[in-house]
Amino acid sequence: MEKIILITGATSGFGKAIAQLFAKNKWNLILTGRRKERLEQISKELEQKYSVKTLPLVFDVQDRNAVFTCIENIPEEWKGIAVLVNNAGLALGREPFDKADIDDWETMLNTNVKGLMYVTKAVLPFMIPQQKGHIINIGSIAGKEVYVNGNGYCASKHAVDALSKAMRIDLLPHKIKVTAIHPGAAETEFSLVRFKGNETTAKSVYEGYTPLYAEDIANITYYCATLPAHVCINELIVTSTAQANASTFFKE
Numbered sequence: 403m404e405k406i407i408l409i410t411g412a413t414s415g416f417g418k419a420i421a422q423l424f425a426k427n428k429w430n431l432i433l434t435g436r437r438k439e440r441l442e443q444i445s446k447e448l449e450q451k452y453s454v455k456t457l458p459l460v461f462d463v464q465d466r467n468a469v470f471t472c473i474e475n476i477p478e479e480w481k482g483i484a485v486l487v488n489n490a491g492l493a494l495g496r497e498p499f500d501k502a503d504i505d506d507w508e509t510m511l512n513t514n515v516k517g518l519m520y521v522t523k524a525v526l527p528f529m530i531p532q533q534k535g536h537i538i539n540i541g542s543i544a545g546k547e548v549y550v551n552g553n554g555y556c557a558s559k560h561a562v563d564a565l566s567k568a569m570r571i572d573l574l575p576h577k578i579k580v581t582a583i584h585p586g587a588a589e590t591e592f593s594l595v596r597f598k599g600n601e602t603t604a605k606s607v608y609e610g611y612t613p614l615y616a617e618d619i620a621n622i623t624y625y626c627a628t629l630p631a632h633v634c635i636n637e638l639i640v641t642s643t644a645q646a647n648a649s650t651f652f653k654e
C-alpha cells in the first residue's frame with residue numbers, strides 16, 4: 403500500500419482537517435485519538451467519501467504501553483508509513499506559575515512531550531528500513547516564545563521545538579525529514595479544552611479578528627509533505643494576519 407500517513411489526534415481540529423485533506427488526495431490513513439466513536443465515524447466517512455483505506459487506533463498517547471502495543475501490532479500492509487504527523491496535544495489552564503495546577507502541567511508534558519516521543523519511537527522501526535519518511539511535529543508559537551500565564555504549555559511546546567531539532571540531527575543518516583509547524587491562534591476545540599468546557603471564555607479568544615482555521619494548517623502540512631524528496635521545510639511559524647507574535651493581536 404502506498405501513501406500511508408499516521409496522524410495523532412485525528413478526532414478534532416488540525417488532525418481531523420489533515421486527515422480530510424490527505425484522504426481527498428488518496429492517501430491511506432492511520433488515525434488515532436482517545437474518543438473511539440468520533441474516530442470510527444471520521445474513518446468511516448473518509449473511506450466512503452474518498453475510497454481510501456483507514457486504520458483507526460484508539461489510545462491515549464500518554465500511555466506508553468498502549469502506544470507501543472497498538473503501533474507495533476499494526477497489520478503488515480500498514481507498515482510502510484511515509485508521513486507521521488505528531489499532532490495530538492493540548493493546553494490546560496492559563497494561570498500564573500504560582501496558581502497553575504500541577505496536574506495540568508503533568509497532563510500537558512505527558513501528552514505534548516512524552517506522547518510525541520513514544521509515538522515517534524514506535525513508528526521509527528517502520529521508517530528506518532525504508533530509508534525515507536517524514537515526521538511532522540505540530541509545535542506552537544508557544545514553543546518559540548513565552549507569553550503571560552503560558553508557563554507549562556509554553557514549556558511543553560519549547561520541548562517539541564527542541565525535539566524536532568534533535569530528531570532532524572539524529573535521523574539524518576536515515577534520510578528522514580523532520581518538519582516543525584508552529585501555529586499561532588487557531589479556532590478549534592483547543593480553547594474549549596484549555597478552559598475546561600467554558601464556552602464563553604473559549605470563544606472570546608477568537609473574537610475581534612480572523613484566526614487561523616484547521617484547514618489552513620492542513621494545507622500547510624500537505625504542502626510540506628508533498629515537496630520533492632530532496633527538499634525539507636525544517637520549521638515554520640504561521641499566524642493569522644491579525645497576529646504579530648505570541649501575544650500581540652490587532653482586534654477590531
Ligand code: NDP
Binds near residue numbers: 438464513541595
Ligand atoms: P483540538 O482540541 O481540536 O484537537 C486535539 C486533538 O488531540 C484531538 O483529536 C484529541 O483527541 C487529541 N488528543 C489530546 N490529548 C490526547 C491524548 N492524551 N491522547 C491521544 N490524543 C489526544 O486542538 P487542535 O487541533 O487545535 O490541536 C492540535 C495540536 O495543535 C495540539 O498539539 C495543539 O497544542 C497544537 N496547536 C494548536 C493551536 C491552536 O490555537 N488551536 C495553535 C498551535 C498549536 P481525543 O480527545 O479524541 O483523544
Ligand code: 8X3
Binds near residue numbers: 541
Ligand atoms: C496554541 C496557540 O497562542 O494559545 O498553541 O499558544 S497559543
